Amino acid sequence: xxxxxxxxxxLVKPGDALTLSCTASGSISSINGMGWYRQAPGKQREVVAxxxxxxxxxxxxxxxxxxxxxxxxxxxTVDLHMNILKPEDTAVYYCNAYVENTDYWxxxxxxxxxx
Numbered sequence: 001x002x003x004x005x006x007x008x009x010x011l012v013k014p015g016d017a018l019t020l021s022c023t024a025s026g027s028i029s030s031i032n033g034m035g036w037y038r039q040a041p042g043k044q045r046e047v048v049a050x051x052x053x054x055x056x057x058x059x060x061x062x063x064x065x066x067x068x069x070x071x072x073x074x075x076x077t078v079d080l081h082m083n084i085l086k087p088e089d090t091a092v093y094y095c096n097a098y099v100e101n102t103d104y105w106x107x108x109x110x111x112x113x114x115x
Contacts, residue, residue, distance in 0.1 A: 002026040002104035006095050009109030016113070017083045022095035022106060024076040032098045034071060034078040038091035038111075049080060050096065062088070085113045 008020040020036060035050020035058075049059045049069040057069050063082075071078035078095065090113050095106035 002028060002097050002099060004095050004106035006106045006109045009093065009111050011112045011114065012085055013115055014086055014113055016085050018085060018111060019082065020080040020093055020109060022078050024097045028099055031073045031076055034073055034076065034097050035069065036078065036080045036093055037096050038093045040091040045094065048093065051078065087113045089113050
């Protein structure tokens, strides 16, 4: 079992910045990767940014250059630094850990970008 503590969501204006933080814990031998996903109303969950098993960061095209992922698979922490937020970034953001071929999810934190 993997447990998550997520924080940092909220209501911001377009152009603002926000940081999401996540710490995982549990009886985990090794984490293959951690990252952040999001799901907007009526849409499928999509990857935002994540670390691969080798620690390489991956970003979806729409956030590259605006968002930065930081953290460490070994320490089971991952942060998402979001800059120049846009209304289309509005979604529930979920922390993810890929452990032994299984995805584990945090409870989600709401990010709303609105004027």
